[in-house]
Amino acid sequence: MATYKNFDIAVYFSTRCLASITTLEAFEKEFSLLEKHLNISKVYLETHRDDMDMSADLLRSVKGFFENKGIKVSGGITSTLFKSQENKPLIDETGIFGCGGTVMGENAKALPSPQKGVKKAWTTFCFTDQASRQKLKEISEFTASIFDEFILDDFYFTTCTCESCIKEKGDRSWEQFRLDLMAEVSKSLVIDPAKKVNPKCNVIIKYPNWIEAYQETGYNTEIEPLLFDEIYTGTETRDTNHSIQHLPRYGSYSLMRWMENVKPGKNGGGWIDPGQGIRNLAYYLEQAYLTYFAKGRELMLFCYSWIVDTIFVPPLGFELEKLDEVLGETGNPVGIPVYEPHHAHGEDHLYDYLGMAGLAFEPQPSFPETDSLIMLTANSARDERVLEKMKAHLIKGADVCITSGFLEAMQGKGIEEFTSARYTDKKAVSRDYMISGMGSVFFGDYYGRNDVLFPVVSYSNNGADCLIAARKDDNNFALLLRNHYANGTVYTLTIPDDYADFYKYPVEALTTIRQYLMSSLGVYIEGVDNVGIFMYDNETFIVESFLDNDTIIKLHVAGGAKKLIDVRSGQELTPLLRKESESIFEVPLKPVFYKVFKLV
Ligand SMILES: [Zn+2]
Structure with a gap:
């Protein structure tokens, strides 16, 4: 069986995918459409979703089919149920994710619709309801009786506010109640029952791509990864403009890295789908690239029926072979360590937006232990001891970049020790920028694409250097400040x-931010927004264009003697300029595509 050198591919079969199998002969023919393009090494067969429970006979028969092909087989569970919608017949309560086989539009395979003609909506479980608890326990036992491994799809959360949940919650916040509840449910209704039936069963929890809302819905990344054998990461891209989730595409990379740092070596892979993404092939492929740039071990394609016999598969197969040829050159991912504690929110996905503005990040659930520059956002304020840790970091000679959101969160709690900067309740709007020059004078007038609304951060003259300012008539406002501690x-x-709005900044302002914050990483981009850089610990890096148009960037590389090799072509780039301190290379980039570079 053909495999990839650097990663694996798996395909997820939902209950509806399985129910659509008529005969194994017909299925073999249809599955060959995937095999023709992809080296699939594993499949996950779902035992339960909504009101559909698969029979042991069907599961064993499909399992045997794949095992005969040398493909590994695991189980899958989606913890949703159907509820009656009789009281509100005119309202579609199928929920924000919808259901059924309509997501892929004209390309989707027609799927069996559960309980045709019955107006019902699916819902996640109420985990204080005894019948639902018993159902989940039985599903776990059943799944473990057939498979030596299973994964929980990312509906394993609760937003139930029924009277029973209100009573059980007591004086706790919903967040704390649900975090406690899901840790308990994981042990007593999933892991323990599964292991009792099949002690060698490997149980995996998949986390969705919406990290900012985990705590509100009970996804407990502090406790659950200790209970489960493995974790898995949702790296699905969502259309930022048109989907409710409005998640930046860089999240497919950053969440994978954060999860790897949550349970090192036990982050099983990244999970992508073509749903709610931008309806463009390149964006589908980009989900796969970003998952693998982040060193995902396995890429899960959700789900069989959504992709089989569609245009998504042939280009994915083609590009994964190309990626496999070059990805082995890259080492372990590195970037600006950004502190994202468990259960944190505030400046949600900020590092994803900044990642698409050309900064490289390595999000971490613990305070980063490093001598390099780290970033602290409003999310980092979740840690009550963060200022104490920041002080120790600065005393040892390392740098920190705090955001205005962190400043706001820490004001009155001791941040005044470290900076004269103060978050105010004033706002300013500007599209004109200035960059600090010699002798406290700004030089240059740079024009952004459109107006940007900023909070006004005040500071003490000479207590801090203003490196970038937004200019107004007869005034200016700090965008990047520097002081020593x-x-x-x-x-x-x-x-x-x-x-x-970072993407509305002029090239000069973005480049200056990158120059200051990326200096310890040895490479920064001079150029427009929506170009990302992914860095590794062996003098390799990848540049990915998130743009829809061609662009040319300049790469600034520390040192005057480094050669830059384009790994895919093997060509050495001719430097535009060499100085003792740096070499500058010009790099053209294609839309929604990447280049891998090696410094020698
Ligand atoms: Zn409830």
């Missing part, structure tokens, strides 16, 4: 109210 440097980055 102990042996380190504190940068304060003003965050626009709409984080995507």
